[in-house]
Amino acid sequence: MPTPIKALKVGWIGTGRMGYEMAGRLAKGGCDIAVWNRTRAKAEPLGNYGAKVVDSLAELAVRDIVFCMVSTWDDVKEVMHKMLAGNAKPRMVIECSSISLEGSAELRRMLDAKGIAYLAAPVSGNAKVIKAGKLTIVASGPKRAYEEARPFLDMMGTGSSYVGEGELSRIVKICHNVFLGVVIQSLCEITILAQKAGVPRHAFLDFLNKSVMGSMFTRYKTPALVNLDFHVTFTPKLLRKDMDLGLDAGRSFEVPMPLAALTRDLIQQMIGYGMTEQDFSTLLLMQAKASGIDLKPENVPVGDGLSS
């Protein structure tokens, strides 16, 4: 029988775009949760849902299970060292940021040495996807730890997938995000091709979204591509990080990744042009420029497939 969720004290590190919504779902679901964020103000609204906002990472070391959702492996390392600087330690750490296999393995060694169970549990979705209850999580590590954590993981979205021991979930997530990069670039290319040939973007995407090639992703990116709403969901720099993780893994496993390599450099080019603050789907703007098109919002109401 899994331990009832209310019997375990949860700690949460990092309430950026993703962490805020994920921790929010646990708080709204009735978990006993304490949250810490480097910029405290971003975590404070979670107090409205019953979360306790704490001032120091050390305060989270006394919780049973601590989740971590920051940016890069360096950031994970920094927060983990700070949390574990004293004598207190949680029973389990669940690390959800998108980090490398090597970083994850180093974290496992560090936590194993302290007798802390560790689940690597990266996620798929953006903040809006989490709000719509559609986040997915892939986990690896000791099966027993997964079974204990599962009610919390499943509470954050449509369910979690357990893929095995060690860092296997990291490679699954890296593969997933390489696909994300390649798909968005391809979607931008064909959308601009259709437009230059005379098809309005909303009409083209309406067809694509209804076809076998349409997906939750193509649907929720449609408002961005049609009305040029590039409110950030995931930054170009975070996507470049994931493409680099994919290419590094390709090198280490000797798997050629020609599409990923090309896409990585297109994202790099976008960053070089200073396009860093908006959504990664601004790849559309680069594609339009390269095609001699001056893009305008179509101002057509289009659904994102997420809002009811």
Ligand SMILES: NC(=O)c1ccc[n+]([C@@H]2O[C@H](COP(=O)([O-])OP(=O)(O)OC[C@H]3O[C@@H](n4cnc5c(N)ncnc54)[C@H](OP(=O)(O)O)[C@@H]3O)[C@@H](O)[C@H]2O)c1
């Ligand atoms: N956005 C997406 O669609 C998406 C989807 C799946 C996975 N991911 C992955 O999820 C992770 C978080 O992404 P996000 O979009 O939520 O990023 P974000 O909005 O930029 O949030 C980053 C979080 O990490 C904290 N942070 C960064 N460096 C830190 C450090 N050195 N010490 C302490 N805290 C630090 C930030 O604190 P401050 O608030 O103080 O800056 C913030 O809470 C990334 O690994 C990303 O690749 C993102």
